[in-house]
Every structure is written in structure tokens, then in C-alpha cells.
Amino acid sequence: MKTGFFHTPYILPKRTARQVFDWSMELAMLTDEAGYADFMIGEHYTLAWENIPCPEIIIGAAARLTKRIRFAPMAHLLPYHNPATLATQVGWLSQVLEGRYFLGVAPGGHHTDAILHGHDNIGELQAKMFEALELMERVWQRQPFKERTAHFQAGYPGPADFPGYEIDYADNSPWGGRDKLEIAVTGLTKNSSSLKWAGERNYSPISFFGGTEVMKSHWDTWAAAAASKGHAADRSRFRVTRDIFIADSDAEARRLAMNSGLADSWREYLGPIYKKFNLFQGIIEDSGTDIDPSQVDMEFLAEHVWLCGSPETVRRKLELMAEKTGGWGEIIVNSHDNIDNPKPYFESLQRLAKEVTPKLHVL
Ligand SMILES: Cc1cc2nc3c(=O)[nH]c(=O)nc-3n(C[C@H](O)[C@H](O)[C@H](O)COP(=O)(O)O)c2cc1C
Numbered sequence: 184m185k186t187g188f189f190h191t192p193y194i195l196p197k198r199t200a201r202q203v204f205d206w207s208m209e210l211a212m213l214t215d216e217a218g219y220a221d222f223m224i225g226e227h228y229t230l231a232w233e234n235i236p237c238p239e240i241i242i243g244a245a246a247r248l249t250k251r252i253r254f255a256p257m258a259h260l261l262p263y264h265n266p267a268t269l270a271t272q273v274g275w276l277s278q279v280l281e282g283r284y285f286l287g288v289a290p291g292g293h294h295t296d297a298i299l300h301g302h303d304n305i306g307e308l309q310a311k312m313f314e315a316l317e318l319m320e321r322v323w324q325r326q327p328f329k330e331r332t333a334h335f336q337a338g339y340p341g342p343a344d345f346p347g348y349e350i351d352y353a354d355n356s357p358w359g360g361r362d363k364l365e366i367a368v369t370g371l372t373k374n375s376s377s378l379k380w381a382g383e384r385n386y387s388p389i390s391f392f393g394g395t396e397v398m399k400s401h402w403d404t405w406a407a408a409a410a411s412k413g414h415a416a417d418r419s420r421f422r423v424t425r426d427i428f429i430a431d432s433d434a435e436a437r438r439l440a441m442n443s444g445l446a447d448s449w450r451e452y453l454g455p456i457y458k459k460f461n462l463f464q465g466i467i468e469d470s471g472t473d474i475d476p477s478q479v480d481m482e483f484l485a486e487h488v489w490l491c492g493s494p495e496t497v498r499r500k501l502e503l504m505a506e507k508t509g510g511w512g513e514i515i516v517n518s519h520d521n522i523d524n525p526k527p528y529f530e531s532l533q534r535l536a537k538e539v540t541p542k543l544h545v546l
Pocket residue numbers: 224225226227257258260289290291292293296369370371372373374375376377378389390391424
């Protein structure tokens with residue numbers, strides 16, 4: 184069972200870019216030392232609460248500050264990039280990291296980012312993502328081609344393109360060869376079409392927790408699609424993100440969580456979004472209560488949304504989640520802004536990787 188860290192990042196809108204950058208470095212070093220397997224960074228362009236528009240810069244900067252942890256953009260929003268440029272950058276960065284790199288891809292989940300890039304909404308992005316990754320795969324093959332697709336154009340130069348012009352081509356394909364580059368695809372909705380596409384192509388699934396039914400559906404969709412194309416559906420490749428806060432006792436964990444960045448994010452940002460887009464439904468069903476989403480308050484979040492408590496309690500909650508869903512391979516904790524009071528938060532992160540995950544047997 185692995186531990187991962189997802190640095191969306193949820194960050195107070197008042198933070199400067201430099202503060203977010205420095206905070207990211209601190210978190211990368213802390214999670215590396217604590218034994219986390221992966222550090223994943225979101226890509227968002229217009230959201231003050233999640234403001235890292237270029238995760239690759241964080242990855243490059245953290246490369247020399249860390250030793251073991253792997254990094255991934257989670258995710259590069261493929262519709263917003265030139266596929267040839269991104270394929271080259273991903274390959275080169277994976278070489279800089281000497282393999283401590285994997286690639287997360289997503290269509291983009293925010294209308295304001297879509298508008299920034301000239302789209303009316305996010306509805307048209309998934310088809311572009313599919314098209315972009317196919318072109319990236321071709322660029323990594325380093326065989327001559329030139330292609331114009333519905334949204335993009337890309338190619339790879341060969342000797343016939345410039346006879347007599349013999350230069351060495353840089354090899355910016357992924358470190359160790361394309362087979363060594365893990366690609367993960369994000370899944371959010373029930374019967375996720377993104378995860379079906381991922382399974383068919385043997386890309387890994389990563390799921391944002393939205394209740395046990397959605398999580399089960401993510402695995403089932405991905406595994407069925409993988410099997411349909413003859414790929415092994417290995418649960419250890421399944422990643423799932425949660426909000427987690429650990430302290431000595433349940434009461435102490437709840438008190439500290441309520442006064443932490445986790446509570447700030449939910450009170451001011453995530454709570455209103457979940458209510459607006461009706462994302463609480465699956466979690467309310469799991470809770471065994473019958474409350475209306477508009478009634479969700481901080482107490483409900485601490486009890487049913489966050490995995491909050493002593494190491495023992497959090498382990499039990501994770502085991503219960505595994506019983507209901509069939510298990511997964513990597514538990515990923517979401518990042519929150521604790522710049523002003525990092526100590527309890529850092530301890531919580533360390534305890535997850537050192538005291539909880541090693542004792543968890545959920546597969
Ligand atoms: C783990 C995870 C990370 C994500 N990171 C981002 C991100 O950085 N930027 C973004 O715009 N959307 C992000 N998304 C949302 C995706 O862009 C997209 O809305 C979602 O994966 C669509 O899934 P679906 O096909 O299951 O509906 C993320 C989703 C998940 C599950």
C-alpha cells in the first residue's frame with residue numbers, strides 16, 4: 184500500500200505566487216522524507232484557490248531537493264497544450280528526474296479555464312484530450328510523420344525532410360523508453376468515460392473520492408475496459424484521493440482539523456462548489472443520514488468526508504472504505520494551505536505515511 188500527496192493546491196487566494204512556490208518546495212521535501220511514493224500537482228489557470236498554472240516548474244525545482252519521491256502533473260490539461268511541445272517537455276523532464284516522473288492527463292474540469300483558452304465550456308475538451316495524447320504517443324515513437332487532426336498538428340522529422348542536412352536529433356522521449364512512462368488518467372463521474380478510455384489503452388486510473396458507489400464504478404469501468412483489450416486489471420494501480428487529518432486522539436485530530444487549512448478550504452471554497460454542482464450526494468448516501476446537501480456543515484464534513492482521527496481510527500476508516508469498494512493501491516492525501524501553522528499538519532502527513540499506511544492491508 185502506497186501513500187501519495189495531491190497538491191491541487193488548495194491555497195488561500197491571498198497567497199502570492201512566491202509563497203505557493205516556497206510552500207510547494209517544503210511539502211515536496213517533507214513528503215519525500217516521510218516516505219511518500221508520489222507527489223502530484225494540479226494544473227489550473229484561473230482559480231485563485233488552486234493557483235499553479237505550470238506544475239512542471241514545481242517538479243523541476245523540486246527535483247534536486249528530493250531523493251526518492253516521484254512527481255507527476257495531475258494533471259496536464261491536454262486540450263490547452265500543443266501536443267508536440269508537451270510530449271517533448273514531458274520526455275525531457277522525465278529524463279531530468281531520471282525516472283522519478285509520471286504523467287497525469289485530464290481534459291480540464293473548470294469552465295473559467297476553458298474560457299481562458301477560447302472554449303465556451305468544458306464539454307468539448309475530452310475529444311481534444313484523446314486526440315492530443317495520440318499525437319504525443321506518436322512523437323515519442325520518433326518515427327517520421329506529419330499529421331493534422333481536427334484540433335492539432337504535429338510531426339517528427341526524418342532524413343527525407345531535409346536531404347543532406349545531417350544533424351543529431353535530441354532524444355526527448357521518456358526516460359528508459361515509452362514503456363517505462365506511467366500515464367494516469369483522472370476520473371470524477373460515475374461510469375467515467377475518461378476511465379473507460381484509460382482502461383482500453385492501459386493507462387492507470389486515479390479517482391477523486393465522491394462516495395463508495397462512484398469509486399466502485401471507477402474501478403469497474405476501468406477494469407472492464409482494460410480486460411476488453413487484454414490488459415491486466417491490477418488494483419494496485421488504482422489511486423484514490425481523500426482528505427485526511429491525524430493526531431494523537433480523535434478529539435485532538437478533530438480540533439486541529441477544524442482549525443486548519445482543511446477546514447478553510449471546505450468552508451470557503453469546496454463546500455460551496457460541492458453544493459452548487461451537487462457533489463455531496465454519494466457521500467450523503469454513504470453516511471447513512473438523509474440530510475439535504477444544503478444542510479452539510481463542518482461537523483458532517485469532519486465525520487463523513489474527512490478521514491479524521493487517531494492513527495488507529497484513520498486506519499479503521501480506510502479499511503472500512505476498502506471493504507466497501509474492493510480496495511486500491513495508493514491512498515492520496517489532498518494538500519491544504521497550512522502555511523501559517525504548519526506543525527500539526529506536517530505531523531499529520533508524517534503519521535499517515537509512517538503509522539497508518541504501512542499497517543493497512545486493503546488488497
Ligand atoms: C485526481 C484528479 C486530479 C485532477 N486534476 C485536475 C487539474 O489539475 N485541473 C483540472 O482542470 N481538472 C482536474 N481534474 C478534473 C479533470 O479535468 C476532469 O474534470 C475529470 O477527470 C473528468 O472525469 P470524468 O470523465 O470521469 O467525468 C482532476 C480530477 C481528478 C480525479
